[in-house]
Amino acid sequence: xxxxxxxxxxxxxxxxxxxxxxxxxxxxxxxxxxxxxxxxxxxxxxxxxxxxxxxxxxxxxxxxxxxxxxxxxxxxxxxxxxxxxxxxxxxxxxxxxxxxxxxxxxxxxxxxxxxxxxxxxxxxxxxxxxxxxxxxxxxxxxxxxxxxxxxxxxxxxxxxxxxxxxxxxxxxxxxxxxxxxxxxxxxxxxxxxxxxxxxxxxxxxxxxxxxxxxxxxxxxxxxxxxxxxxxxxxxxxxxxxxxxxxxxxxxxxxxxxxxxxxxxxxxxxxxxxxxxxxxxxxxxxxxxxxxxxxxxxxxxxxxxxxxxxxxxxxxxxxxxxxxxxxxxxxxxxxxxxxxxxxxxxxxxxxxxxxxxxxxxxxxxxxxx
Amino acid sequence: xxxxxxxxxxxxxxxxxxxxxxxxxxxxxxxxxxxxxxxxxxxxxxxxxxxxxxxxxxxxxxxxxxxxxxxxxxxx
Numbered sequence: 001x002x003x004x005x006x007x008x009x010x011x012x013x014x015x016x017x018x019x020x021x022x023x024x025x026x027x028x029x030x031x032x033x034x035x036x037x038x039x040x041x042x043x044x045x046x047x048x049x050x051x052x053x054x055x056x057x058x059x060x061x062x063x064x065x066x067x068x069x070x071x072x073x074x075x076x077x078x079x080x081x082x083x084x085x086x087x088x089x090x091x092x093x094x095x096x097x098x099x100x101x102x103x104x105x106x107x108x109x110x111x112x113x114x115x116x117x118x119x120x121x122x123x124x125x126x127x128x129x130x131x132x133x134x135x136x137x138x139x140x141x142x143x144x145x146x147x148x149x150x151x152x153x154x155x156x157x158x159x160x161x162x163x164x165x166x167x168x169x170x171x172x173x174x175x176x177x178x179x180x181x182x183x184x185x186x187x188x189x190x191x192x193x194x195x196x197x198x199x200x201x202x203x204x205x206x207x208x209x210x211x212x213x214x215x216x217x218x219x220x221x222x223x224x225x226x227x228x229x230x231x232x233x234x235x236x237x238x239x240x241x242x243x244x245x246x247x248x249x250x251x252x253x254x255x256x257x258x259x260x261x262x263x264x265x266x267x268x269x270x271x272x273x274x275x276x277x278x279x280x281x282x283x284x285x286x287x288x289x290x291x292x293x294x295x296x297x298x299x300x301x302x303x304x305x306x307x308x309x310x311x312x313x314x315x316x317x318x319x320x321x322x323x324x325x326x327x328x329x330x331x332x333x334x335x336x337x338x339x340x341x342x343x344x345x346x347x348x349x350x351x352x353x354x355x356x357x358x359x360x361x362x363x364x365x366x367x368x
Numbered sequence: 369x370x371x372x373x374x375x376x377x378x379x380x381x382x383x384x385x386x387x388x389x390x391x392x393x394x395x396x397x398x399x400x401x402x403x404x405x406x407x408x409x410x411x412x413x414x415x416x417x418x419x420x421x422x423x424x425x426x427x428x429x430x431x432x433x434x435x436x437x438x439x440x441x442x443x444x
Contacts, residue, residue, distance in 0.1 A: 012433045019436055039370050066369045092414075094369060120415025122397070145370040149414040152399060197370040200411065200419045223371075226433060252426035253372075253411055253419050262400040262418060352369060 007224030013052075016229035021054045023236040032058045032188055033235050034324055036178060037195035038065030038352025039223050045361035047225040057232065060324035061357075063177045064195050066142045067094045067350035068322055069277045073310040074141075074170045075100035080305040081137055081168065082113035087303075088131060090124035091139040093117045098349045101311040121153035128157065128165035137299045140167040145197040147171045147288055148262040151269035154290070154297050166299035169289060172275050174198050175210050176286030182214035187324060191217040191235035193228070196250050201266070203258025207246045215244040222250035269294055278346065279319030318345035321354050328358035335359065372411040374421055377404055387412060 024031060035041055041061045044050060050059055063069050079100050082089045089105060096105040096115060109115040114134075118124050121138055128136035140150045150167060157165040174195060181187055194207055199220040207218040217238035221231030231249045238245060248254050266288075275287025290298045312319075316338070317331035328334045328347070338344035340359055347353035375387035375394065383398045387410060397416045398404050410417035 006430050012437060015436045016433065037370060064370075092369065122415050142369050145372070145413055145418065148400060148418070149416045152397065152416065195370060197372045197411070197413060197418065200372075230429075230433065249429070251429055252422050259400060259419055261402065265400060350369075 004224065007222070007226040009226065012226055013229055016226060016233055017052055020057065020229065020233045020236055023233060023240055024054055024056045027056050027240060029056070030058050031056055031190045031236065031239050032060060033191045033193055033232060034060050034062040034181070034189045035193040035228075036062040036064040036174070037193075037198065038068065038350065039196070040193055040221070040228065041065070041354055041357050042352050043223050043225065043228055045357040047228075048361070049225065049228055053232065057236065059232075060189075060327075061321070061354040062181065062192075062324055063277060063280060063322045064143070064174075064198075065322075065347070065350050065352045065354075066146070066172060067098060068318065068346040068353050069172060069177075069279065070095075070098070070141055070170050070346065071276050071278050071310070072100055072312055073307065074168070075104065076307050076310055077300070077305065078105060078137075078139055078168055079103050079108055080307050081299060081303060082108045082115060084135070084303065084305065086134045088114045088116055088127060088134050088136045089139065090116045090118045090127055090136055092141070094350050094352075095139050095141060097343065098346050099313070099344065101308050121150045122156060125153050125156050125160070125162065125165055128162050129160065132164060135164050135166060135303060137166045137168055137303070140169040140171055142171060143195070143198045144173055144201040144263075144266065145195075147173075147270060148201060148266040151265045154269045154294055155265070157297060158294070163296075166297055166302060167290070168299040169270075170275075171270065171288035172277065173272070173286055173288060174202065175207055176283045177277055177280055178207075179210050179213065180280055180283055181323060182210065182216050184323070189216060189324070190239050191219070193231050193235065194218050194220040196220065196222050196227075196254065199248075199250070199254045199258065201259050201262050203256055204246050204248045204254055205256045206258065211244050211246055217244045218246045220246070220248045220250050220254050222253070277322075279322035313344045316345040318347045318355070321347050328355040328362070331355070370413070372413045372418060374409050375412050377406050377408050377410060377417075380404065380406060385410070385417065387417070
């Protein structure tokens with residue numbers, strides 16, 4: 001893969017680690033950085049980065065796995081929609097095993113519902129074209145990386161005058177929850193490893209208000225191990241110097257202004273709305289809803305269904321895990337009742353959830 | 369979910385590109401980026417190229433990492 005080998009060079013990683021150790025050598029307190037993005041969480045676990053960092057530097061996982069922060073009521077709505085006749089649910093693979101209050105999409109499929117896992121939202125548009133007698137509902141979950149691709153699918157469906165393509169929208173945006181967590185006195189986040197590909201769209205400048213409001217350093221960081229180590233080093237240097245700035249480590253992809261063309265597509269179709277984040281609660285203007293002129297594609301408006309009352313599993317600590325307040329091992333269900341084969345919480349279902357990462361790669365002294 | 373795969377553009381037709389990585393080819397929409405040439409590396413997410421990969425910046429980052437090595441910041 002392009003640049004993958006270079007950005008995984010162990011010799012350069014050792015040098016970065018040494019630089020991190022030197023940077024924090026005089027620091028007598030614990031410095032806490034939050035990796036916001038689920039893809040960072042996986043990379044950090046996969047490469048054992050926690051175990052390599054000096055003991056003063058603590059990494060905590062944040063709310064950047066879109067599947068994990070999707071409220072249980074959304075899954076219940078998708079389940080209810082899947083029970084409609086002549087309905088095809090099209091979704092990214094992560095969503096099918098997320099538990100709703102009493103079922104999930106995979107169980108509904110076993111009972112006869114038509115669930116199609118797609119690679120691109122455009123595949124869902126093609127499904128609608130090929131199945132004119134069915135309603136095709138795409139589950140619109142994801143941050144600014146994904147939302148433009150779903151917006152493009154809506155525009156494509158509009159251009160093709162499809163009247164059987166819908167989305168069930170639960171898109172969310174950064175950096176709203178980062179501000180919410182930066183203001184949480186229980187957390188004490190000293191810096192953010194900002195999401196790599198969300199930032200490709202929104203641009204590093206999107207974090208400037210967060211930095212000025214909370215004086216919290218932000219470094220937009222790539223997903224390879226050397227990227228993560230360099231991002232940690234840049235954050236550590238800011239903290240030790242008493243600075244709070246936005247920096248870009250992942251310069252080969254992310255620009256200060258982001259991708260304006262993608263944002264134009266995104267905001268042609270969607271507009272900001274308040275959104276509920278699992279574990280964090282309601283955050284103003286942190287979600288996306290279809291604009292008025294695209295309401296005809298809105299499954300929630302056009303395809304009303306009765307939805308069961310949302311019930312969160314008692315004892316599941318996903319909410320606290322998503323805020324970085326506890327680690328997967330602190331949850332009494334972890335590895336006992338809640339496993340990847342039979343997950344209770346979304347953090348165990350998603351391939352990028354903190355619990356799934358801890359389950360897969362933890363237990364090697366890396367999870368502390 | 370925000371995984372992006374760096375792929376090389378092989379052919380372009382009507383704002384769609386065939387991109388390749390490690391022998392695997394995928395079609396991707398180019399509607400979100402401008403001025404793509406055959407041979408460029410792009411970041412593919414969910415069937416769309418969402419950004420070009422800047423080869424110059426990639427080399428500069430690696431150079432900075434290697435300079436630390438040259439400066440004698442050797443591991444203990």
